[in-house]
Amino acid sequence: MKKTLLIMTIAAAMFVGCCKKESQNPFFQTWTTPYGIPPFEQIKYEHYLPAFEEGMKQQKAEVDAICNNPEEPTFQNTCEALEYSGALLYTVSSVFSNLESACNSPEMEEIAETVAPILSAHSDDIRLNKKLFERVKILYDKKEELNLDPVEMRLLEEQYKGFVRGGALIPEEQQPRFREINERLSLLSIKFANNVLKASNGYKLVVEDKARLEGMPENALASALELGEKEEATKGKYVFTIQLPSYEPLLQFCKDRELRKEMWTAYSTRCISDSLSNLEVINEMVNLRMERAKMFGFDSHAAFVLDDCMAKTPEAVNNLLMQVWKPAIKKAKEEAAEYQKMIDAEGANFKLEPCDWRYYTEKLRKEKYDINEEEVRAYFPLENVKKGIFDVSEKLYDITFQINPDLPKYDADNEVFEVKRGGEVIAILYIDYFPRESKGSGAWMTNFREQWYDKEGKKVIPIVSLVLNSAKPTADAPALLSFDQVETFFHEFGHGLHGMLTNCKYRSLSGTNVTRDFVELPSQVMENWASEPEVLRMYAKHYKTGEVIPDELIAKLEASATYGQGFINTELLAASFLDMDYYTLTTPAKIDVQAFEENAMKNLGLIPEIISRYKSPYFKHIFTTGYDAGYYSYTWAAVLDADAFEAFKETGNIFDKATADRFRTFVLEKGNTQDPMDLYVSFRGKKPDIKPLLRNRGLL
Numbered sequence: 001m002k003k004t005l006l007i008m009t010i011a012a013a014m015f016v017g018c019c020k021k022e023s024q025n026p027f028f029q030t031w032t033t034p035y036g037i038p039p040f041e042q043i044k045y046e047h048y049l050p051a052f053e054e055g056m057k058q059q060k061a062e063v064d065a066i067c068n069n070p071e072e073p074t075f076q077n078t079c080e081a082l083e084y085s086g087a088l089l090y091t092v093s094s095v096f097s098n099l100e101s102a103c104n105s106p107e108m109e110e111i112a113e114t115v116a117p118i119l120s121a122h123s124d125d126i127r128l129n130k131k132l133f134e135r136v137k138i139l140y141d142k143k144e145e146l147n148l149d150p151v152e153m154r155l156l157e158e159q160y161k162g163f164v165r166g167g168a169l170i171p172e173e174q175q176p177r178f179r180e181i182n183e184r185l186s187l188l189s190i191k192f193a194n195n196v197l198k199a200s201n202g203y204k205l206v207v208e209d210k211a212r213l214e215g216m217p218e219n220a221l222a223s224a225l226e227l228g229e230k231e232e233a234t235k236g237k238y239v240f241t242i243q244l245p246s247y248e249p250l251l252q253f254c255k256d257r258e259l260r261k262e263m264w265t266a267y268s269t270r271c272i273s274d275s276l277s278n279l280e281v282i283n284e285m286v287n288l289r290m291e292r293a294k295m296f297g298f299d300s301h302a303a304f305v306l307d308d309c310m311a312k313t314p315e316a317v318n319n320l321l322m323q324v325w326k327p328a329i330k331k332a333k334e335e336a337a338e339y340q341k342m343i344d345a346e347g348a349n350f351k352l353e354p355c356d357w358r359y360y361t362e363k364l365r366k367e368k369y370d371i372n373e374e375e376v377r378a379y380f381p382l383e384n385v386k387k388g389i390f391d392v393s394e395k396l397y398d399i400t401f402q403i404n405p406d407l408p409k410y411d412a413d414n415e416v417f418e419v420k421r422g423g424e425v426i427a428i429l430y431i432d433y434f435p436r437e438s439k440g441s442g443a444w445m446t447n448f449r450e451q452w453y454d455k456e457g458k459k460v461i462p463i464v465s466l467v468l469n470s471a472k473p474t475a476d477a478p479a480l481l482s483f484d485q486v487e488t489f490f491h492e493f494g495h496g497l498h499g500m501l502t503n504c505k506y507r508s509l510s511g512t513n514v515t516r517d518f519v520e521l522p523s524q525v526m527e528n529w530a531s532e533p534e535v536l537r538m539y540a541k542h543y544k545t546g547e548v549i550p551d552e553l554i555a556k557l558e559a560s561a562t563y564g565q566g567f568i569n570t571e572l573l574a575a576s577f578l579d580m581d582y583y584t585l586t587t588p589a590k591i592d593v594q595a596f597e598e599n600a601m602k603n604l605g606l607i608p609e610i611i612s613r614y615k616s617p618y619f620k621h622i623f624t625t626g627y628d629a630g631y632y633s634y635t636w637a638a639v640l641d642a643d644a645f646e647a648f649k650e651t652g653n654i655f656d657k658a659t660a661d662r663f664r665t666f667v668l669e670k671g672n673t674q675d676p677m678d679l680y681v682s683f684r685g686k687k688p689d690i691k692p693l694l695r696n697r698g699l700l
Contacts, residue, residue, distance in 0.1 A: 027051035027092050033408055035428050037463060038095050038448055040410040045107045048096055052115050055089030056122045062086065067131040075146060078135045079156050083506050084455060090507075091449075093119075098446050099410060102467050104438045109194055116186040124179045127166030136160055151673050155506050158672065165308065170295050181292045185285060192281050193440070193624040199270040200618075201437045205240040205250075205263050212256045213238060217374040220249035222474035242267050243435040244442075245471035248482065251358040252373065257350075264355035271617035272594070278617040279593045285623055286582050286591060302583040302629035309515045310636065310676055314584050317632045318577075323690060324635060325573050327699035329605060331566030336609045338364060352609045361564050369560040373482065376553070380486050381543040382433065382470055382479035388539020389493050392529045396660040397501060397668075398422070401429065411436075419500050427451070427500035430465040433479070434472045442620075443468045443488050445495035445512070445523075452507035462511065464499040466492045478543055483557070487527045494526025495519075501668040509672045516630040518676035520637030521644065522668060528645040531557065532654055562698025567610060569697060574612040576632040577604050579622045583629040593617070640680060642692035647684055 026042040028051070033039050062085035069077055096115075100108045126132065139146065140160040143153060167178050206228070207213060213221060223246065224238040240246045240263060250263050271278040286301075293304040302314045311317050339360035340352045352360070365371050390401045399421045407416040413434050419427040430448070432439075448463040468489060473479045481489070495512060498519070502511035512519050529535045533554050540549035581600045597616050606612070614621065621627035644663065648654045666683040674682075681687060694700045 025050055027088065028054065034404075035407075035425070035461065035463070036449070037408050037416075037428060038091075038410075040408050043095065045111065048092065048111050049115060051088065051092040052096075052118070055086065055092050056118070059086035059089050059122070060125070063126055063129065063132060066135065067129065073135040073138050075139060075148060075152055075156065078139060079152075079159055082132070082136075082159065083155060083508060089122075094448050098448060098465060101440050101444070101446075102432055102438070102465075103410060104194075104197060104440070109190070112190050113187065116190055117183040120183045120186040121179065124167065124182055127163055127168060128175055128179075130168075133163045133168040136163060151505055151509070154673050155509060158509065161308070165296070167295070174295055178292065178295055181288050185288055188281050188285050188288075189624045192278050192285070193620060195271050195276040195278050195281070196618045196620055197440055199276045200242045200441055202276075203242050203266045203270075204234075205259070205266065206234055207238040207240070207259065210238065212259060213250075213254055215253045215255040217249055217253060217377070219374070219377065219471070219474060219477050219480050220246075220253070222476055223472060226472075226474055241435075242270070242441070243469055245435065245469065245485070248358070248484075251355070252362045253359070257356070257359075260359060261353075261355045268354070268611060268615055278623075282582075282593050282616055282623065283591045286585065287588050289583065289628065290585055290588065299586045300584045302580055305516075305583070305629035309630070309633075310517045311632070314580060314629075317580060317636075320639070320690075321573055321576055321580075321632055321635060324569060324694070324697075324699065325577075325604075327694065328566055328569035328573060328697075329607070331699065332570045332610060333566070333607060335361075335564065335566045336607055339609075354609060354611050357567060357609060361567065365560060365563055369556050369563070371553075371556050371560060376557070377480040377482055378542050378544070379540040379549045379553070380481040380483065381541075382473075382481060384539050384541050384543075385481055385486050385489055386431070388530075388535065389490060391538055392526075392535060393493070393497065395655045397497070397664055399426070399501070425461065427461050428463045429496060429500065430463070432465065432467045433470050435469045439467070439469065440620075441469060443492050444625075445492050445499065447499055447511070450499070450507050450510045450513070451502050451504065452510055453505045462499050462502065464496050466496050468492065480543065483531075487530050490527045490530040491523045494523035497526065498522040498668055501664055502671050503669045504671040504673055511671050514672045515676055516627065517633035517636040518640075518680075520633050521640045521680075524634070524637050524641035525644045525663075528641065528648075529654065531561065533558070534654065562696075565697045565699065569699070570606060570610055571613040572634065574601060574604060574606050574610070575614050575619065575621075576635060578612050578616065578619070579627070579629060579631040582616075582622070639690050639693050640688050642696050643688035644680075644684060646692045 025047045026039050027047055031037070031039055062081070066078055066081050066085075071077060096108075096111070100112055136156075136159055139156055143156055146156075148156065167175065170178055207224075210221070213224075221238065224240055225236075227239040227241070227246070228234040228237040230239075240250050247263055247267055251260055254260055270276075289301040293299070293301040296304055298304040298307070300314070302317075306313055306317065311320070336352055339356070342360055342364060343350065343352060343356070350356075362373060366373075393399055393401075399419055401417040401419055403415055403417050405416075407428070409416060409430075411432060413432065413436075415431050415433075417429040417431070418425050419429050435441075444467050446465050446467065448465060449460065451462040452460050454460055470481055470485055470489070471479050499511040504510040533551075536549050536554055536557075541547060542549075578597060578600050581596070593616050597612070601612065612619075621631050622629075627633070645654075647663075648656055648659050651659055662683045666679050670679055677687070691700070
C-alpha cells in the first residue's frame with residue numbers, strides 16, 4: 001500500500017513536472033551554482049523520477065538519431081555521439097546514487113526500487129540495439145583504417161567491448177531472459193544493501209554499569225555516553241552500535257568478555273534471519289550471475305568478469321592469493337598460539353574465539369611494544385590527519401585545498417574544498433566524515449561529476465566526494481582516529497586523487513573508470529605515506545599540547561608494523577577466496593549459504609579463531625558494489641602499490657618529483673585510456689614484483 005501511494009504521488013508530481021519543468025524541477029534547469037555543483041537544497045524526492053524519465057527519453061532520442069543517420073558511420077557521428085548522449089540521465093543518476101548511499105531514507109529506497117528495473121531496461125535497450133551495434137561494429141572492424149588517435153581508438157574499442165559484454169552477441173531468443181536477469185539483479189542488489197543498512201542500524205548494545213567497560217579508552221566511553229543521550233530511554237547509559245568507530249574500541253579494549261561476545265555476535269550474524277535475511281538474496285544472485293555468464297559462453301561468472309581485468313582468469317587470481325595465503329596462515333596460527341598462552345596465563349578457562357582476537361592483539365601489542373592505543377589516538381585528531389593528507393598531496397602533485405563554506409552541501413557535516421593547481425581550480429572535493437543512520441557503513445570515494453571535455457573542447461572539472469565513518473568529536477576532545485582509520489582516510493584520498501587529477505577527453509574513460517584490479521592502486525599506494533616517519537612528523541601532533549609525535553613512539557609504531565599481519569591478511573584473503581568460491585560455481589544449485597561458507601573456510605584451512613573479513617550476508621562488496629569476483633583486487637593492487645612505492649624509496653626521497661610526476665602522468669591522469677599494465681610499466685619501467693608486498697607485511 002505504501003509503495004502504491006508513493007508511486008501515485010510520484011506520478012502526480014511527474015504530471016505537474018511536465019507542465020512546469022523549468023520552474024519546479026532543478027534537474028530541468030541550468031544550475032547557476034558555483035562550478036555547476038548540484039543545488040542540493042532545491043532537490044526534493046519528487047524531482048527524481050520525472051528527471052530519470054526525461055533523461056531516458058532524451059537519451060533514447062539521441063540514440064535513435066545515431067541509428068537513423070543516413071550517413072555512413074564515422075567515429076564522430078557514432079562513437080562520439082554515443083559518448084555525449086544521456087547528459088541529463090548521467091546527472092540525475094550521479095546525484096541520486098550518491099545520496100542514496102550517504103543520505104538514505106524510506107523515500108529514497110522506494111524511488112530506487114521503482115527506478116532500478118526501468119534503468120536496467122533502458123541500458124539493455126541501448127546495448128541490445130542492433131542498428132546501433134552494427135554502426136559501432138563497422139567502425140571496429142576497420143579501426144586501423146580510421147586514422148584515430150590513441151584515445152579515440154581506446155574509446156572505440158571500449159564501446160565495442162561494452163556492447164559485446166552488454167549482450168549484443170547473445171542469440172536473440174535468449175535476450176528476453178537476459179533482460180529479466182539484469183532487471184532482477186538490479187532489484188536484489190538494492191534489497192541486499194538496504195537489509196544490511198537496516199540490520200546495522202537496528203542493533204544497539206546498551207550498558208548501564210560503567211564498571212563493565214573497564215579497559216575502554218576515555219574517548220570511546222565519552223562517545224558511547226553521548227550516543228546514549230540522544231534517546232530518553234538510554235540517557236545516562238553507554239550505547240554502542242555496529243559502526244566501526246563504536247564497536248572496534250569495545251572489541252579491542254573491553255575486559256568484559258560477555259560484552260565483547262554480545263557485540264561480536266550481533267556484528268557477525270547480521271542479515272542471517274528474520275525479515276532482513278540476505279540468504280535467499282545471495283542464493284538467487286549467485287545463480288543468476290552464473291546463468292548470465294553462460295549466455296556469454298563462459299563457465300562461470302568469475303571467468304566472465306576476469307576476462308576484462310588484469311588478472312584474466314580465476315586460476316591467476318588463486319595463484320596470487322595462495323602466494324600470500326600460505327605464509328599468512330602460518331603466521332596467524334603462531335599469533336593464535338600466543339594469544340591462547342596469554343589466556344591460559346590469566347587463569348581463564350576458555351579457548352580463544354573470534355570475539356577475543358582484537359582484545360588479545362591489543363594486549364600483546366602493548367606487552368611487546370609498549371604501545372597504548374589511546375596514547376596513539378591522541379596524536380591523530382581528524383583535522384591534523386586531513387592537513388597531513390593535503391600536505392602530502394601538495395608535495396607530490398603541486399595541488400592545494402581551500403575550504404569554501406559557501407558551496408552547496410548535502411549534509412551539514414560536509415566540508416567542501418576547491419582543489420587548485422597553479423592557481424586554477426581543477427576539482428571540487430567533498431569530505432563527509434562521520435557516521436549517521438542514513439549513511440552506509442565503511443568508506444568510499446565517488447563522483448557527483450567526472451572530469452571530461454565537452455563538445456566544444458572545454459574542460460569540465462570533477463566533483464569528487466569522499467565518504468568516511470570516522471570517530472566523532474566528543475564534548476572533551478576532537479575526533480581522534482585510530483591508525484587504522486588514518487590509513488583508511490589516506491586510502492580513500494588516493495581514490496580521490498585518481499578522480500581529481502585525471503585529464504581525459506571522454507567521461508567514460510576518465511578517472512576511476514578502470515578495471516577493478518587496477519582501481520585500487522592509487523588508493524593503496526597513498527596509504528604508504530601515512531606511516532612514513534617523515535610524514536608522521538608533519539601531521540601527527542597531540543590534540544592537547546600540539547606536541548609532534550615523539551621519535552620514541554614512531555620507533556614503536558615501526559617496530560610493530562608487521563605485528564598482527566597473520567590475522568590482517570588471512571581475514572582479507574578468506575573474503576577474497578569466498579568471493580571466488582561463489583563465482584566459480586558452474587552448475588546451478590540451491591545454495592545453503594551458511595554451510596557453503598563454512599565448507600569454503602574449512603577447505604581453505606582458515607582457523608576457527610578467525611572469520612572471513614565479511615561474512616556472506618553482509619558482504620556488500622560482492623553483492624552490491626561491483627566487486628563480485630573482484631575482491632581479490634585489494635591483494636592484486638597491493639602487489640602493484642608495494643612495488644610502486646618502492647620506486648619512491650629507491651630514489652632516497654619519498655617525495656621525489658620525477659617519480660611523482662611519472663605516477664601522476666601515467667596512472668592518475670590517464671584513466672582508462674590505455675591498457676592498465678602498459679600504464680604501470682610506463683610508470684615503473686618494469687612489471688611489478690610480489691616481493692616488496694611480502695616483505696612489507698613480514699611474510700617473507
